[in-house]
Each structure stands twice: as structure tokens, then as C-alpha cells.
Amino acid sequence: MSDTAPTPEPTSPLQIPDYRRFWTARLASAFATTGMVVILGYQLYDVARGAYGMSIGKASFQLGLLGLVQFLPLFLLTPVAGVVADRFDRRLVVTCSMLIDTVVALVLTLATWLQVLNLPLLFGLGALHGTARVFLGPALSSIAPNVVPPALLPRAVAINAMAWQIGSLGGPALAGLMFAAYAPAPYAVSTVLLAVGAVRIFGIRPLPPKEDNRNVHPIKQIREGLSFVWNERFLLGCITLDLFAVLLGGATALLPVFARDILTIDGHAVGSYGLGFMRAMPGLGAALVATFLSRRPIEQEVGNKMLLAVIAFGAATIGFALSRNFALSLVFLALIGASDMVSVFIRNTLVQLHTPDGVRGRVSSISGLAISASNELGEMQSGVAAALLGATGAVVFGGVGAIVVTVLWAFWFPELRRARTFAAKYT
Known part of the structure; x- marks a missing residue:
């Protein structure tokens, strides 16, 4: 008999080295x-207004176009990703994606x-x-279920x-402060952080696919992923709720407009300093x-708490506008x-537990496409709406739209309301 005591089961994900x-x-x-994306948007708007002499409406439209050009690769490459x-190996896919972003930050x-x-x-x-991001998202989302027990x-x-929200809080705030002090600084810091992240991911044990599917034609795998989501109405409802609610309700694309031309302190525009704090507050x-x-x-x-959280998201958006x-x-x-976090927590947990590992990357890519569509196309929608309705009108329209979509989804996808617990369908 061995005198070696059995290794105790972890009680927290942070006790697992690969998860750390x-x-x-x-x-x-x-x-x-x-931080990088916030300053990129601010610089684009500032360049459009200053160097190109554009009006507020036309410069706002450029912010919408920025969202569109970020979304197009996601739309075209998501099935492949x-x-x-x-x-x-999902670990290698994430590492390569982070290194590409490192190059963007360096340039x-x-x-x-x-x-x-x-x-x-x-x-x-x-x-x-x-x-x-299109390759980073599915692989990164699928790593946690591979290293953490169900x-x-x-x-x-x-x-x-x-982790994401701490970064969303600290990244924009620090980027705004650094940009005000020395313009290249936020990008330089992003370059270092992305390189560190790539090294940490590469240090995780290899994560080869559990099933050898390399002989399966990629087109067939794409069809399998799409078919799985389409036939699982619960997953379809979760993913499309986020798509349409945030597509309409997102206000972040227009924050540079509020920072430069609407919100003031003592009669002066809050500028890039205020923008950093504005962009950080959702993260807080x-x-x-x-x-x-x-x-x-x-x-x-x-399920009901997820729906109520999206309604609260829309109401808070109207209040901000x-x-x-x-x-x-x-x-x-x-x-x-805060309200978005409740929705994200519930939706992400339900999606992971209702998806088998063999299609988890493809389902995560479809979910990521919906999230990116809601963010990037939402920025495009906000830019177009701002050109037509003004920034305030565009954000109010989006908040009302998010509430209407949630009410409709509660009736069109009753499976969402019936979700009582996080019971795992797949392990």
C-alpha cells in the first residue's frame, strides 16, 4: 500500500495551476x-474632426465605420475560427492570436x-x-471547461x-490618463501586456482535441456547428438575445462624442481624461x-433573472443618454x-453547460460572432443613428430597443424563462 495521500479535489478554480x-x-x-481600443476610437474621432475637418455627425459616422471594419473579419472568418x-490545440491558437494583437499595439x-x-x-x-479576436474568442472561451471540473x-x-471586467475598468482609465500624459504610452503598455499574456497561455499544458476530427471535412464541421445551435432552441435564444439587445442598446461607440462635445465639467469638455473614466465605469x-x-x-x-438583467441594461442606457x-x-x-454582467454570467454558464466539448469551439465561435455583431454592428448602428437622431437620440433609441427585444424573446423563446438552475446537460 502507498503512504501517499490522495490529492484533494480543488474547491476553487484558482487552485488549479493551468487555470491561474x-x-x-x-x-x-x-x-x-x-485600453487600446478606447484610445484608438478617440484618436480616430479626433483625427476626423481635426485633420479632416469633419462635422460632429460625420466624425460620429467614422466611429460607426470603425465598428464595421472590426466586425467584417469576424463575420467572414467566424466559421473557420x-x-x-x-x-x-486551443492553447496555440490563443497564443498566435495574442501575438497578432501585440503587433497591432506596437504599430x-x-x-x-x-x-x-x-x-x-x-x-x-x-x-x-x-x-x-475572431480566432482568439472561440479558443479562449473553450479553454476553461478543459482545465476546470464541471x-x-x-x-x-x-x-x-x-478578469475581463477588471481589465475593462483599469484598462480604459489608465489608458486615458497615460494618453493625456504621453500619447504613445497606452499602446506601449498594451504591447507588453499582450506579449505577457501570450507567454502565460503558452505555459498551459497541451490541449489537443478530445476527438481526432482532422479527417472530417471543415465544411462539414461548420455545418455541424450551425445545425447544433439552430436545433438547440435554448442556445439559439441565449445567443440571439445578446445579439439583438446589445446591438440596439450599446452606447460605448458614442462615448467619444459625449466626452468631446456633450458632457462638461465647469464648462469644459471632459475630453480624453473623462472618456477613460466613462469607458471604465461599465467595467467597475x-x-x-x-x-x-x-x-x-x-x-x-x-432564466428569468437573465431576462430582467437585460431590461435593466436598457433602462440604464436610457438614463445615461x-x-x-x-x-x-x-x-x-x-x-x-452591472446589469450586463448578470446577463453575461448566466448566459455564458448556460451555454457552456449545454454544449458538448466536441462542438464547443464552434458553438463558442457562433456565440462570439453574435457578441461581436452586437458590439461592432451596434457601433455602426449607433454611428448611423447618431448622424440621423443625434448622439442622445441614438442612445435613447437603443435602450428602448433593448427592452422591447427582451420582452419579445421572453415569449418567442419560453425555454429561457423555464431555465431554473445550472444543471449540466453535457460534461
């Missing part, structure tokens, strides 16, 4: 990309330092960032969200909720993040 590597890489990536995540650092920024360059780098997955989802609200959920996850009536007090606007932005 995953979490720190996710945190570094979140800090880097959220899902197959890649299911056919290859932005040099272009800002040399003062050679122009709209074609900014649009091109935005498209390359979108390309990196019983710990709800807590892992909440802790995952903490979400991080606080994620911290709470990591300790006390939602366990009952999960109508506010002209900077402090109150920050509160509404925090409420937007």
Missing part, C-alpha cells in the same frame, strides 16, 4: 485590448510617436485587431468575467457584480455594466 495561467493571460489581454478551435505605438496617424491606417489596424465551472465563469459595475457572483453564484430562476451631469452619467454607465 489562463486567468492571468485573460486579465493581461483585457487590460491591453480595452470555430473549426480551428475544435481541430487544433500604434510607433505611429502615434511619429505622429503619422491617418484614417486608413487606423481603420486597417482596427480590421487586423478584429481578425485576431462542478466548478459556474465559479470559473464568474472569475473569468472578473461589472467587476463588483462578478466579485459577488464568484462567491455567491446565482443558482435559482436563472438623458443625463447631462458627468457624475450621474458615470453612475448610469456603472449600472449598465
Whole structure:
């Protein structure tokens, strides 16, 4: 008989070394990309207004176009990215994607330092960032279920969200401060953080596919993934709810407009300094909720709570649009993040537990496409709506739309209302 005591089962995802590597890489990536994207949007709007002499409406439309060029690679390559995540080592896919984003951050650092920024360059780098994300998302989302036992997955989802939301909070705020002090600094920091994240992910044990599907034609695998989501009405309802609610309700694309031309402190526009805090406040609200959920996850009536959270998201969006007090606007932005975090936590946990590992990459890619469509196409929708209705009218329209979509989905997909707990359908 061996005297070696059995290794105790982990009671927290953070007790698992590979999960810690995953979490720190996710945190570094979140800090880097959220800060980089915020400053990229601000610079694009500022270049359009200054160097190109565009009006507020036309410059706002350029922000919408930035969302579109980031979305197009996602739209075109998402089916391929899902197959890649299911056919290859997900750890290597994430590492390569992070290194592409590292190159984007490095080029932005040099272009800002040399003062050679122009709209074609900014649009091109935005498209390359979108390309990196389309491969990063499915593979990264699928790593946690591979390194964490199913019983710990709800807590892992909440802790995952903490990493993202801490980055969403700190990244934009620090980027705004650094940009005000020295313009290339936020991009330089993003370059280092993305490189660190790539190294941490590469340190995870190899994650080859559980099934050898390399002999299956990629087109067949794409069809299998799409068919699985289409036939699982519960998954279809979760994914499309996020798609349409956030597509209409997103206000973040127009934050540069509010920072430069609408919100003021003592008669002066809040500018890039205020933009950093505005962009960070949804992250603050979400991080606080994620911290709470990591300790006390939602366990009952999960479907109804997800629907109510999306309605709260729409209401807070309307409040932000109508506010002209900077402090109150920050509160509404925090409420937007808090309500969105509840929805994200429930939706992500349900999607992971209702998806077998063999198609998890493809389902994650479809879910990622919906999220990206809601964000990037939502930015396009916001830019077009702002050109027609003004920034305030566009955000109010989006908040009302998010509420209407949620009510409709509650009746069209009753499976969402019937979801009581996080019972796993697949392990």
C-alpha cells in the first residue's frame, strides 16, 4: 500500500495551476485590448474632426465605420475560427492570436510617436485587431471547461468575467490618463501586456482535441456547428438575445462624442481624461457584480433573472443618454455594466453547460460572432443613428430597443424563462 495521500479535489478554480495561467493571460489581454481600443476610437474621432475637418455627425459616422471594419473579419472568418478551435490545440491558437494583437499595439505605438496617424491606417489596424479576436474568442472561451471540473465551472465563469471586467475598468482609465500624459504610452503598455499574456497561455499544458476530427471535412464541421445551435432552441435564444439587445442598446461607440462635445465639467469638455473614466465605469459595475457572483453564484430562476438583467441594461442606457451631469452619467454607465454582467454570467454558464466539448469551439465561435455583431454592428448602428437622431437620440433609441427585444424573446423563446438552475446537460 502507498503512504501517499490522495490529492484533494480543488474547491476553487484558482487552485488549479493551468487555470491561474489562463486567468492571468485573460486579465493581461483585457487590460491591453480595452485600453487600446478606447484610445484608438478617440484618436480616430479626433483625427476626423481635426485633420479632416469633419462635422460632429460625420466624425460620429467614422466611429460607426470603425465598428464595421472590426466586425467584417469576424463575420467572414467566424466559421473557420470555430473549426480551428475544435481541430487544433486551443492553447496555440490563443497564443498566435495574442501575438497578432501585440503587433497591432506596437504599430500604434510607433505611429502615434511619429505622429503619422491617418484614417486608413487606423481603420486597417482596427480590421487586423478584429481578425485576431475572431480566432482568439472561440479558443479562449473553450479553454476553461478543459482545465476546470464541471462542478466548478459556474465559479470559473464568474472569475473569468472578473478578469475581463477588471481589465475593462483599469484598462480604459489608465489608458486615458497615460494618453493625456504621453500619447504613445497606452499602446506601449498594451504591447507588453499582450506579449505577457501570450507567454502565460503558452505555459498551459497541451490541449489537443478530445476527438481526432482532422479527417472530417471543415465544411462539414461548420455545418455541424450551425445545425447544433439552430436545433438547440435554448442556445439559439441565449445567443440571439445578446445579439439583438446589445446591438440596439450599446452606447460605448458614442462615448467619444459625449466626452468631446456633450458632457462638461465647469464648462469644459471632459475630453480624453473623462472618456477613460466613462469607458471604465461599465467595467467597475461589472467587476463588483462578478466579485459577488464568484462567491455567491446565482443558482435559482436563472432564466428569468437573465431576462430582467437585460431590461435593466436598457433602462440604464436610457438614463445615461438623458443625463447631462458627468457624475450621474458615470453612475448610469456603472449600472449598465452591472446589469450586463448578470446577463453575461448566466448566459455564458448556460451555454457552456449545454454544449458538448466536441462542438464547443464552434458553438463558442457562433456565440462570439453574435457578441461581436452586437458590439461592432451596434457601433455602426449607433454611428448611423447618431448622424440621423443625434448622439442622445441614438442612445435613447437603443435602450428602448433593448427592452422591447427582451420582452419579445421572453415569449418567442419560453425555454429561457423555464431555465431554473445550472444543471449540466453535457460534461
